Amino acid sequence: MxxxxxxxxxxxxxxxxxxxxxxxxxxxxxxxxxxxxxxxxxxxxxxxxxxxxxxxxxxxxxxxxxxxxxxxxxxxxxxxxxxxxxxxxxxxxxxxxxxxxxxxxxxxxxxxxISDKTIFYLMSRGLSEEDAKAMIVRGFAYPISKELPVEYAVEMNNLINLELEGAIG
Amino acid sequence: MSDQLLEIKDLHVKAEDKEILKGIYLKINKGEIHVIMGPNGSGKTTTANAILNNPVYHKVRGSIEFDGENITNWKTDEIARRGIFMSFQLPEEIPGVSVTNFLKYAKNKVTGRPVKIFEFKDELKKYMEELNMNPKNMERSLNVGFSGGEKKKNEILQMLVLNPKLAILDETDSGLDVDAIKTVSKGIEMFKNNNNAVLIITHNTKILHSLKVDYVHVLVDGKIVKTGNQNLAKEIEENGYAQYK
Known part of the structure; x- marks a missing residue:
C-alpha cells in the first residue's frame, strides 16, 4: 500500500x-x-x-x-x-x-x-498472442513511461514483458 | 503446381453454432486478383476470418492449403508469417503504440529479420505519399482518432509494408469516397506482381471500376454459386443478387 x-x-x-x-x-x-x-x-x-x-x-x-x-x-x-x-x-x-x-x-x-478482437488484429500482423498482449500493455503504460528517464522506461518495458511471459504457459 | 497459392476445399464454418459457410471451394494462383461478392450475411467476412483462423469461427470440415502447406488449423500469427495479410473492415485501435513502431515490430516478426530503421522510414514515407496520407499520422497512436478513410488507407499501408504473398481485403472499399477508392486501387496496383495475389471481398462493385480483376465469385448463403470474369460484376450491378437466391 x-x-x-x-x-x-x-x-x-x-x-x-x-x-x-x-x-x-x-x-x-x-x-x-x-x-x-x-x-x-x-x-x-x-x-x-x-x-x-x-x-x-x-x-x-x-x-x-x-x-x-x-x-x-x-x-x-x-x-x-x-x-x-x-x-x-x-x-x-x-x-x-x-x-x-x-x-x-x-x-x-x-x-x-483487452479484447479478443484486438488480439486477433495484432496476430494477423504476425505477432504471437504474448507479443500482442505485451504490445497492448506497453501502449497502455506509454503515457507514464514517456515521463520516465529513458533507463527507467526501458526497465519498465522489460518488467512488463517479463510479467506477461509468466501470464501464458 | 507451383503457381498455386491458395486452395480451399469443401470448407464448412460455424460461428456460435450457426453454420455460415456451407462448402466453399476456391483456388487462387500467383499473379491473380479475385473478388468475392455477395449480399449482406452471405459469409464473406467469415471466409476471410476462416482463412486467418480467427478462433471465433469453428471449422467443421474442409481444408485450406497455402503455398504448399496445409494451414487449416495453424494459429493466426503463423499464417500471417507464412504470408497472408488481411485488411480489416473495422481496424482495431491501439493507444500508445505509434504507426511507425507498430509496423516496424510487425515487419520484424513477418520477415524474421531486424528492420533497418532509415531504409524503413524512407519506405514508409514513400508509401504514405502515394496513398495521400498525412505524414504526421506516422507518430500517432495506431488507428486512434483516425477517420474511417484514414483507417482504411492505413490498412493498405500495412499491406504494402508487410508485403504478403496473399492480401485479403475485407470490405476495404466500403464507406469510402470516390477519391479514397482510387487511392486504395492505386495501393493494390502498387502491391500487385506476378508472385503474389489479392482477394477482394466486397458487397458493391465500385472498386471494380478502377481495378482490373481476373475472377469474380458470387457468394450466396455460404456457397460460391457462380464464378466469372469482370462482366459478372457488371451483371450483378444491374440485376442484383436476387437471381442467385
Whole structure:
C-alpha cells in the first residue's frame, strides 16, 4: 500500500502524481494519492494507471480535498485500469471533498479489458498472442513511461514483458 | 503446381453454432486478383476470418492449403508469417503504440529479420505519399482518432509494408469516397506482381471500376454459386443478387 500525500499550503503551490501498478496472481495492490488544497490558486494533477492479470486486484484510492480558503484552485484526476483476463479485478474509490465553489475540478475514470478482437488484429500482423498482449500493455503504460528517464522506461518495458511471459504457459 | 497459392476445399464454418459457410471451394494462383461478392450475411467476412483462423469461427470440415502447406488449423500469427495479410473492415485501435513502431515490430516478426530503421522510414514515407496520407499520422497512436478513410488507407499501408504473398481485403472499399477508392486501387496496383495475389471481398462493385480483376465469385448463403470474369460484376450491378437466391 502506498499513499503519497501533498498538502498545498502556499499560494500557487502545485503537485503532480503519476503512477502505475501491475498486480499479478495473489496480489492486491492498493494504491492512491491524497492532496489537500489549503491556499489560493493551488493546482494538482493525478494520473494513475493500473494493470491486473491472473486474478490480481488493483485498487485505486484517492482523496482530493479543496478547503474553503483555496479559491481559484484546480485539480484534475484521471485513473485508467486494464484487466488482462476475466478473473482479475480493478476497483476505483475516489473521494472528492470540495468545500468551495470557486474551483475547477475534474475526475475521469476508465476501465477496460483487452479484447479478443484486438488480439486477433495484432496476430494477423504476425505477432504471437504474448507479443500482442505485451504490445497492448506497453501502449497502455506509454503515457507514464514517456515521463520516465529513458533507463527507467526501458526497465519498465522489460518488467512488463517479463510479467506477461509468466501470464501464458 | 507451383503457381498455386491458395486452395480451399469443401470448407464448412460455424460461428456460435450457426453454420455460415456451407462448402466453399476456391483456388487462387500467383499473379491473380479475385473478388468475392455477395449480399449482406452471405459469409464473406467469415471466409476471410476462416482463412486467418480467427478462433471465433469453428471449422467443421474442409481444408485450406497455402503455398504448399496445409494451414487449416495453424494459429493466426503463423499464417500471417507464412504470408497472408488481411485488411480489416473495422481496424482495431491501439493507444500508445505509434504507426511507425507498430509496423516496424510487425515487419520484424513477418520477415524474421531486424528492420533497418532509415531504409524503413524512407519506405514508409514513400508509401504514405502515394496513398495521400498525412505524414504526421506516422507518430500517432495506431488507428486512434483516425477517420474511417484514414483507417482504411492505413490498412493498405500495412499491406504494402508487410508485403504478403496473399492480401485479403475485407470490405476495404466500403464507406469510402470516390477519391479514397482510387487511392486504395492505386495501393493494390502498387502491391500487385506476378508472385503474389489479392482477394477482394466486397458487397458493391465500385472498386471494380478502377481495378482490373481476373475472377469474380458470387457468394450466396455460404456457397460460391457462380464464378466469372469482370462482366459478372457488371451483371450483378444491374440485376442484383436476387437471381442467385
Amino acid at each position: 502506498l499513499y503519497p500525500m501533498s498538502i498545498l499550503n502556499g499560494e500557487g503551490a502545485k503537485t503532480e502524481f503519476t503512477g502505475i501498478s501491475f498486480a499479478g496472481k495473489g496480489q492486491n495492490l492498493d494504491n492512491g494519492f491524497k492532496v489537500i488544497h489549503n491556499a489560493k490558486n493551488t493546482s494538482s494533477i493525478v494520473n494513475a494507471k493500473s494493470i491486473s492479470k491472473n486474478g490480481g486486484k488493483c485498487t485505486y484510492r484517492s482523496l482530493v480535498r479543496i478547503e474553503e480558503n483555496a479559491k481559484n484552485s484546480k485539480s484534475s484526476v484521471s485513473c485508467e485500469s486494464l484487466m488482462l483476463d476475466d478473473i482479475s479485478i480493478s476497483d476505483t474509490i475516489p473521494v472528492n471533498d470540495i468545500r468551495t465553489d470557486d474551483v475547477e475540478f475534474s475526475h475521469e475514470a476508465k476501465i477496460g479489458k
